[in-house]
Amino acid sequence: MTTSKDSQAPSVAEGMGRFERYLSLWVALAIVAGVLLGQFAPAVPETLSRFEVAQVSIPVAILIWAMIFPMMAQIDFSAVLGVRRQPKGLVITTTVNWLIKPFTMFAIAWFFLMVVFRPFIPEPLASQYLAGAILLGAAPCTAMVFVWSYLTRGDAAYTLVQVSLNDLIMLFAFAPIVVLLLGISNIQVPWDTVALSVFLYIVIPLAAGYLTRRTLIARHGAEWYDNVFMKKVGPITPIGLIITLVLLFAFQGDVILANPLHIVLIAIPLIIQTVLIFFIAYGWAKAWKVPHNVAAPGAMIGASNFFELAVAAAIALFGLQSGAALATVVGVLVEVPLMLALVRIANKTRHHFPAAAEAAP
């Protein structure tokens, strides 16, 4: 599979290794492996679930930190000072990510899960899936957007600034948005539970990542940090993700075996939301005559999600066996093929946008 040749964009094979190109397959295999583990070796998840402190599962916390820490360790918050460089792009992406995306996700997921699919999904379970969708909607992509930006020949400096800005906003906006939308959905989650999950899975990895970055760069230099340390630490995220999924589905086995169709039903609103958000941001950028190398990464960041955070929050708030955790995983399942389709659309429509030099102020 390649992106359009006439756009001179890199091919998917150039931009993505085998692991990430076939992520959906590995996620599907993790689901099968987890279900088999739960069914044939139930002692494993039972034993792991015993290691709890203050209702926080230690093995799960370690896996979640393994997923999130490498992403936090590569954030350069000083890049946020570049916000003045592409103001239109940043207005679009910030508005779409924080004022539109969480609410369209809630509305679309509510409509499908609570109304359209009502005959197929019992209401308590539908509410759990809705909660998972809300968590996905409140967590825009934080790292994968560099790959999507590369595949659409996005502006590297702009991509870095928008990621830093979104990460900073996420620190303050994720919890209030989640609490607000869960409240509207009549899904009661105590504030202290949300605050604990934000502290455990955003604040701690973020602070650890920031301190690690500062300390190691001061000691060994930025080049060593990027090319030696991050080269070793960066790949831990997808490995942590897959192991977490195996563990999660070891607990979810009975739910999946009883309702295999639910995975498809959950995927439908998530796919619609992804495509809608992409076109809102992309269309807005077109209307504002934003250059394509800003419009494409600006649309990709909202369309894609920070799955590790959504999975972590779902597990922390609702548990490994919850429908919310399952819904966030379905997001991971459809992510890569869907985003690659949007990459193709962005590359094929490049000629509708001004080139960077034409659009410069």
Next chain:
Amino acid sequence: MAIAISRRAREFIQRKGGVVTVRLAPRHGCCGGMASLAVADAVEPDDPAGYRHLEREGIRVYLAPELVDEGLSVDLEGWGIFRHLYVDGAPLKR
């Protein structure tokens, strides 16, 4: 091997010792994958032999070979201790 360095960036680099390294820094995707973006640091590279170098208005520039023909510009942004160099003009690379 064209590279433009703004006046503010030049002054900043000169205060830091008159050397700048422009290189690729990898960013890892959460679902795997990686893309590299061009960054500039006002320090000597770890392995100067792995870079092309040139003198530009009193500044020694070390440029990663992959960035030689990109027509880059180096500028300065931020304030106080948060001031840092940034690179414009290079697309993300694998």
